[in-house]
Amino acid sequence: MEPIVGxxxxxxxxxxxxxxxxxxxxxxxxxxxxxxxxxSIDETGGVxxxxxxxxQAIINPENTVLSIKRRMGEDTPIPLGQATYLPQEISxxxxxxxxxxxxxxxxxxxxxxxxTVPAYFTDDQRQATREAGQIAGLEVTxxxxxxxxxxxxxxxxxxxxxGILVYDLGGGTFDVSIVKIENGVVEVLASTGDNHLGxxxxxxxxxxxxxxxxxxxxxxxxxxxxxVMHRLKRAAENAKIALSAAPYAMIEEDHITxxxxxxxxxxxxxxxxxxxxxxxxxxxxxxxxxxxxLDDAGILPASLDQIILVGGSTxxxxxxxxxxxxxxxxxxxxxxxxxCVAIGAAIQAGREMGMTxxxxxxxxxxxxxxxxxxxxxxxxxxxxxxxxxxxxNTKLPAxxxxxxxxxxxxxxxxxxxxxxxxAPDARENVNIGTYLFELTPAPAHSEIIMxxxxxxNGILQIEAVEKATGRKINAVIENAISRFSEVDLxxxxxxxxxxxxxxxxxxxxxxxxxxxAAPHMPSDLADLLRRAGxxxxxxxxxxxxxxxxxxxxxRAAADEDRI
Numbered sequence: 001m002e003p004i005v006g007x008x009x010x011x012x013x014x015x016x017x018x019x020x021x022x023x024x025x026x027x028x029x030x031x032x033x034x035x036x037x038x039x040s041i042d043e044t045g046g047v048x049x050x051x052x053x054x055x056q057a058i059i060n061p062e063n064t065v066l067s068i069k070r071r072m073g074e075d076t077p078i079p080l081g082q083a084t085y086l087p088q089e090i091s092x093x094x095x096x097x098x099x100x101x102x103x104x105x106x107x108x109x110x111x112x113x114x115x116t117v118p119a120y121f122t123d124d125q126r127q128a129t130r131e132a133g134q135i136a137g138l139e140v141t142x143x144x145x146x147x148x149x150x151x152x153x154x155x156x157x158x159x160x161x162x163g164i165l166v167y168d169l170g171g172g173t174f175d176v177s178i179v180k181i182e183n184g185v186v187e188v189l190a191s192t193g194d195n196h197l198g199x200x201x202x203x204x205x206x207x208x209x210x211x212x213x214x215x216x217x218x219x220x221x222x223x224x225x226x227x228v229m230h231r232l233k234r235a236a237e238n239a240k241i242a243l244s245a246a247p248y249a250m251i252e253e254d255h256i257t258x259x260x261x262x263x264x265x266x267x268x269x270x271x272x273x274x275x276x277x278x279x280x281x282x283x284x285x286x287x288x289x290x291x292x293x294l295d296d297a298g299i300l301p302a303s304l305d306q307i308i309l310v311g312g313s314t315x316x317x318x319x320x321x322x323x324x325x326x327x328x329x330x331x332x333x334x335x336x337x338x339x340c341v342a343i344g345a346a347i348q349a350g351r352e353m354g355m356t357x358x359x360x361x362x363x364x365x366x367x368x369x370x371x372x373x374x375x376x377x378x379x380x381x382x383x384x385x386x387x388x389x390x391x392x393n394t395k396l397p398a399x400x401x402x403x404x405x406x407x408x409x410x411x412x413x414x415x416x417x418x419x420x421x422x423a424p425d426a427r428e429n430v431n432i433g434t435y436l437f438e439l440t441p442a443p444a445h446s447e448i449i450m451x452x453x454x455x456x457n458g459i460l461q462i463e464a465v466e467k468a469t470g471r472k473i474n475a476v477i478e479n480a481i482s483r484f485s486e487v488d489l490x491x492x493x494x495x496x497x498x499x500x501x502x503x504x505x506x507x508x509x510x511x512x513x514x515x516x517a518a519p520h521m522p523s524d525l526a527d528l529l530r531r532a533g534x535x536x537x538x539x540x541x542x543x544x545x546x547x548x549x550x551x552x553x554x555r556a557a558a559d560e561d562r563i
Contacts, residue, residue, distance in 0.1 A: 004112040004141055004352050005102050006345025008149070009091060009129065010037055011069040012171055015339060016098040016113075017346035018106065019355050024153070024346035026339050027105045034338065035101070039093045040064035041081030047499050049097040057550055065090050070172075072132075073125035085495075088128045088484070092135035092496050099136060113138045114349040116341050117458075119145040119168075119175045119191045119366045122420060123432055126458040131484045135492045141352050143457040147177035148188055148363055149344030150310040153335050155181050162305040165293070167323060167331065169286065170311035172198040176289050178297035178304075187395070188364040190296035192289050197282060199240070199313035205278040206236030206270065210251065213268050218259055228257050230548030235266070243272045244315040276318045287322055296392075307331040312338050368392045369452055369460055372417050372426035373404060386419060386426040389452045396458070401451040403467070410441040414448065418462060437464050440471065 006017045006024070013034040017026045028034075040053040041063045048056055057064040063081050068090045077084035095113075102110045117129055126143055133140035147166040154164070164179040175193035179186060210232045211223050222228040235251050242249035253266040276283075294301060307323055309331050314320075323331050335343060368388045375385035389400045406414065414437050421429025437448070447467035454460050465472050484492060 001353060001355075002112060003102075003106060003108060003110055004114060004349040005099075005110055006149075006342055006347070006349040007095065007098055007113050007115045008146070008339075008342035008345055009069065009095065009115055009117070009132075010170075010341075011067050011173075013037055013338070014094055014098060015342035016102050017339075017342040017349075018102060019346055019350035019353070022355075024343040024350065026342055027102050029101075029105075035094075035098065037069065037094055038064065038066050039068070039080065039090055045081065047093060049093060054550060068094070072128045073122055083495075086492075088132040089135060089492050089496060091129070091132035092492070093499070095132055095136035095138060096496065096500060099138060111137065111139055112141050112349075112352075114142045114144060114345045114352065115140055116144055116146045116149045116345050118173055118195070119147055119177060120173070120193055120195050121145075121458070122367070122430065123369075123458060123460045130457060130459070131489060131492075134489050135484075135496055137493065140457070142348060144345065144348055144363060145175075145177070145188070145191065145366070146341045147175050147191060147310065148179070148186070149341045149348065150308055151177070151179040151181075151186060151188075152344035152347045153340040154306070154308050154332065155179075155186055163299060163303050165290065165304050165307045165323075165327070166310060167286070167290070167307060167314060167319070168193075168310035169313040169319065170198050171200050171313065172196070174198060174286055174289065176286070176293045178293050178299065189299070190293045191364060191366045192293050192296065193366075194285060194289060197285060198311075199237075201282055202240055202275075202279045202313065202316075203233050203236045205282075206239060206275065207232040209270075209278065210236065210266065210268060214256070214264070214266065218264055220257060220259055220264065222257055225257065227548070231256060231551075232266075234548055239270050240275065240316070243270070243275050244317060247272045272317070279316075279318075283316075283318055283322060286319075287326060290323070290326065301327040301329075304329055308340075309333040310337050310340055363396045363456060365390060365394050365396060365398065365454055365458060366392060367420045368422055369418065369420055369454065370426075371404075371450065372419065374407070377424055382425075384426040386421070386424050386429060389450065390454050390460075392422065394454075396454060396456050398454045399451065401449055404448045404450060405445045406439065406442065406448065408444045411439055411444070411446075412441070413438050416450065416462075416464065418460070432460070433462070435462060435464070440466055440469055442466075442468060 003018065008015045014037045015026050015034060017024055035050040036054045038050060038053040038057065040048045040056040040060060042048055042056060053064060057066060065078060065080055068087055071078065071087040072091065074087055077086060078090060080090065099110050113133060115129055115133055117126055129143060130140045147168050150166050150168060151164055161182040164181065166177045166179060168175040173193065173195050174197045175191065177191040178189045180189055207229060211229065214220055214222050231253060235253050239249035239251050249270050251266065251268045251270055255263045256266045257264045304327055307327060307329050314333065314337050320331050369390045370386055370388040372384045373387050374381065374383050376382070377385045387402065389402055390398050416435045416437060417426065417431055418433040418435070419426050419429040420432050423429050449465045449467055451463040452460060463472065
């Protein structure tokens with residue numbers, strides 16, 4: 001039987017999992033199974049992936065890419081080494097590393113995968129994810145939402161009818177989904193969330209409080225110093241983690257900055273109560289999203305049977321407390337919140353292979369798809385009223401048709417804009433494509449039938465037909481985000497294969513991506529850290545947190561005489 005693996009392609013970390021002995025397992029050579037979603041080119045031109053690439057980010061930030069998932073769906077080339085690559089090509093390198101890891105552990109070729117994406121990924125982002133898989137040499141048999149995958153991880157052992165709330169809070173995004181399981185069928189009833197809310201925001205709140213403390217204690221302003229602020233954010237993250245198990249966390253950072261020639265040391269005790277006060281408004285927003293999801297699903301909290309926690313930030317005790325107060329249910333987190341999405345993807349992959357009897361997955365679209373037309377808005381005629389075709393929370397696959405009318409005699413063309421969003425004013429939604437349809441001369445009010453088809457992977461197809469003639473109208477996409485053609489995909493695959501091959505020539509033949517030795521460090525460690533700190537200004541903003549984390553890792557290792 002040809003294997004199908006499950007992949008969680010994450011912003012910070014990624015994992016690959018598979019059904020082994022009827023159990024979904026994360027495939028790894030390490031205890032945590034997590035591979036950093038990082039790609040770099042070393043000085044020999046070889047590609048590095050995972051922990052080894054992340055280590056290179058300290059001294060080679062210009063040839064290192066972090067958090068590429070945030071760029072998926074964009075068509076802006078990203079420099080890496082001596083060339084530039086689109087986001088799906090960079091992601092393909094990560095997928096290829098996961099594919100190689102799976103092949104090594106399973107001792108067989110892997111050509112198929114189920115890949116997870118955030119519930120709020122747009123059509124273009126989902127398409128880019130599929131293209132990344134193709135470039136990596138993987139047939140993407142299914143794309144499923146991350147909360148759905150998490151529900152699968154818990155549902156697999158359950159055979160009774162249940163209502164489940166999946167609360168997914170990661171480093172940068174938040175999703176909440178309401179799932180119903182009945183007779184082996186997993187049905188997502190509603191999904192909502194916030195793409196700009198996560199643990200990074202909590203860390204930033206604490207870092208700002210620490211900056212205020214330095215200002216109050218030493219009369220020093222450090223907010224304009226990126227190195228200091230990143231060190232404070234790293235310290236804040238460690239304190240947040242500590243407060244998951246303790247009521248207080250002592251934050252101590254030696255030589256955080258200087259006052260003239262005098263070194264300044266930070267010492268600050270952060271209580272869980274103070275931390276929870278800092279993030280109270282953020283957590284309240286997540287509870288509002290829970291209420292919206294329940295309303296969308298048309299159920300009361302009493303109808304829920306269980307709550308599942310997903311994402312590392314759900315370890316904050318206040319989240320469990322707030323959810324229990326709101327629903328009367330103690331949330332579950334038996335499965336590692338960082339790994340359960342990959343495990344759920346593996347369960348779905350097992351179903352695709354016929355290896356499990358868990359039933360059929362039903363998914364929904366988290367967005368409304370529609371077009372614009374002349375219509376009444378706020379009591380007045382408006383040329384860009386949003387006309388929904390496939391509404392948010394519609395089961396997938398979905399197909400919807402609607403009739404529109406020409407405005408005047410012998411109208412020769414009509415421009416149809418495709419939007420994604422919920423606003424009644426189409427211009428406030430996201431334009432994902434513009435199609436120009438040439439028409440057969442006909443009287444005004446001639447009918448044009450628009451059809452939208454949204455498949456299980458969230459990929460949207462558009463068709464227009466003149467009702468009077470039955471002729472399908474040819475469409476030309478204008479100003480849409482560019483996508484790969486089959487020829488482009490093949491060419492991109494060849495480019496990545498050539499780059500991948502260069503790694504073998506550089507002594508990376510077995511493509512070990514985790515646990516590999518870090519690059520050789522200069523004997524003058526202090527000079528290395530100084531140069532790395534100086535490079536922060538040139539590094540992309542979204543990569544600075546990762547680089548500062550690595551600087552702190554080296555500093556800690558030096559303090560412990562481990563290097």
